[in-house]
C-alpha cells in the first residue's frame with residue numbers, strides 16, 4: 062500500500078516481476094483553461110498483470126487522467142509511460158497494444174454495429190485487413206452482440222452501446238485495457254458480465270485499468286486499487302493490503318444485561334476502544350459491541366473464547382474488515398457518491 | 402542461451418505484429434469516403450444539386466417557344482440552342498450560394514462531426530495520427546466537393562443532351578468550335594469551378610477543428626463565402642478584391658473565349674492555393690495540439 066506522498070514502491074506491487082509497469086505517471090497534472098485543476102500531481106502505478114480499480118466520485122478526475130494516459134489531452138505537467146514507453150511520443154507504437162473505452166462508447170449512429178467495428182479496424186494501420194471480418198465477428202460474439210450486429214447503432218439500448226464499445230477495444234489481443242466506467246448503463250446482469258470479461262482478460266495475461274464511481278460494482282475483480290478524490294490520488298496499492306491492515310474489527314452480539322461485562326472483558330484483553338454500537342443493525346435485545354483489533358491484540362478466536370469464559374452471553378461473533386468504501390470515507394471524510 | 406537471446410526473436414515478432422502495414426492510409430481513406438459519400442444527408446445534398454440542371458432544363462424547355470424565351474442571365478439564354486450550355490448555366494446558378502452551402506456543410510462537419518459524436522477520441526486512440534487523420538478528412542471533404550460539382554455537371558450534360566441536343570459550341574466571342582472541342586472547354590469550366598472550391602474546403606476544415614458543434618463550423622464556413630462575395634461588390638474595397646476567396650470564381654468564363662487567358666485562370670487558382678495553404682496550416686496547427694475532451 063502506497064500513500065502517494067511517500068516514495069513509490071513499485072517492486073512491492075509488481076504482479077509480473079521485471080516487466081515495466083503497464084501504467085506509470087509522474088506528477089501528472091491537468092489545469093484546464095477554466096483554471097480548474099482536474100488532476101493534481103498524480104503518481105499512478107499500475108503493475109503488469111494487475112486488475113487496477115481506478116475509483117473515485119464523479120468529477121474526481123478519472124476520465125481526465127485516462128485522456129492524458131491515451132494522449133487525447135496534453136498534461137499541464139508530468140509524464141506518462143504506458144507499457145514502458147513515453148506517451149504521447151510513442152503513441153503509434155504503444156496504442157495498438159491498448160484497448161480503450163473512454164467516457165462511454167461513441168459510434169456513428171447511422172451505421173450498424175458491425176459496420177462501426179469495421180470502420181474502427183480499418184483505421185488501425187497495424188491490423189491485417191484479411192482477418193478483419195473474422196475478428197469483428199469474434200468481438201461481437203464475445204460481448205453478446207452477434208445477433209444485433211446488423212442493427213443501426215442508434216437503435217441500440219444503452220447497454221448494447223456499452224457492449225459495442227467493449228467489442229471495439231477487443232478487436233485484437235491487447236496488453237493493456239483502459240476501461241472508463243464500463244458498467245455505466247448496464248443492468249445487474251450486464252455488470253456481472255463485464256466483471257466476468259475483465260477477469261477473463263486478466264487471466265489471459267492482459268493488464269486492466271478499470272474506472273468506476275460505483276465502487277461496489279468492480280471492487281471484487283480488482284487486484285489493485287487507486288482511489289481518487291478531488292483530482293488527487295489518495296491511495297493506491299494491492300486491494301488485499303488496503304483492507305487487511307486498516308481497522309479490522311471484532312463485532313460481538315450479546316444480551317442487554319451483558320453489555321457492561323462484555324465491554325470490560327474486551328478492554329481487559331487489550332482492546333481499549335471497545336464500545337457499544339447503537340447504530341448496528343439487529344434487534345434491540347441483541348446489542349452490538351465493536352472493538353478494533355490492533356496487530357498486538359489476541360487473535361479473534363481467543364477473544365471469543367475469553368468472552369465465553371467470562372460468562373458473557375455470546376449471541377454472535379464476527380471479524381469484519383472494512384469495505385473499500387469505509388476506507389474511502391475514512392480517508393476523505395466524505396461519502397463516495399458525492400458529486401464535486 | 403542467455404535470456405536476452407531468447408527474448409530477442411519474441412520481441413521481433415512482437416514488433417512485427419504492431420508495425421504499420423502497407424496500404425493502411427488507403428484503407429482508412431476508403432473507409433472515410435464510404436462514410437462521407439454514403440451518408441444520407443450528404444446524398445440528399447448531392448441529389449439537390451443534381452436537380453438544379455434538371456429543373457433549369459425543364460423550365461427552359463417548356464418556355465422555349467413563348468415570349469419568355471431568351472431572357473435571363475448569361476449562359477442561360479444559350480441553353481436552348483445547345484444542351485452543352487446547361488452544364489455551364491447550372492454551375493453559374495449554383496456558384497453564389499448552393500455550392501458553397503453544400504461544401505460548407507460537408508467540410509465543416511469533417512472533424513467537428515466526429516468530435517460531437519465522440520468518435521474522434523476513438524479514432525485517435527486506435528491510433529490514427531492526428532496529421533494523418535486531418536489529411537484523410539481533407540481528402541474526403543475535397544472528394545465531396547468534387548462530387549458536388551460533378552453531380553451538377555454530369556446531370557446537366559445528360560439533361561441538356563436529352564432536352565436540347567448537343568452541337569457545335571458558340572463561344573462568347575461568337576466564334577463556333579466543333580462539339581469535341583466544346584466538350585473539352587466545358588470540362589475545363591467544370592475543373593476550374595471544382596478547384597475554385599478548394600479554398601472554401603480548407604476554411605471549413607479549419608473551422609471544423611475549432612469546435613465540437615458541427616453546425617457552428619458549417620455556418621461559419623458558409624458565412625465566409627457570403628461575406629467574401631459581399632465585400633467583392635464594394636468598390637471601396639477594391640484593393641483587397643484580388644485576394645478574396647470568391648473574386649475569381651466566375652473567371653471560368655475565360656474557358657469559353659476563343660483564346661482563354663491562361664494568366665487569368667492561373668491567378669484564380671493561385672488565390673485558391675494561398676487560401677488552402679493558410680487555412681490548411683491553421684487547421685493542422687490547431688488539430689495537432691488541441692485537447693480532445695469531447
Ligand SMILES: Nc1ncnc2c1ncn2[C@@H]1O[C@H](COP(=O)(O)OP(=O)(O)O)[C@@H](O)[C@H]1O
Pocket residue numbers: 093094095097098099117118119120121122123124125126401694
Ligand atoms: N474540458 C474540460 N474543461 C474544463 N473542465 C473540465 C473539462 N473536462 C473535465 N473538467 C472538469 O474536471 C473535473 C474532473 O472531471 P472528470 O475527469 O471527467 O472526472 P470523473 O471522470 O472522475 O468523473 C470535473 O470537475 C470536470 O468538470
Ligand SMILES: [Mg+2]
Pocket residue numbers: 120123124125164241242
Ligand atoms: Mg468520468
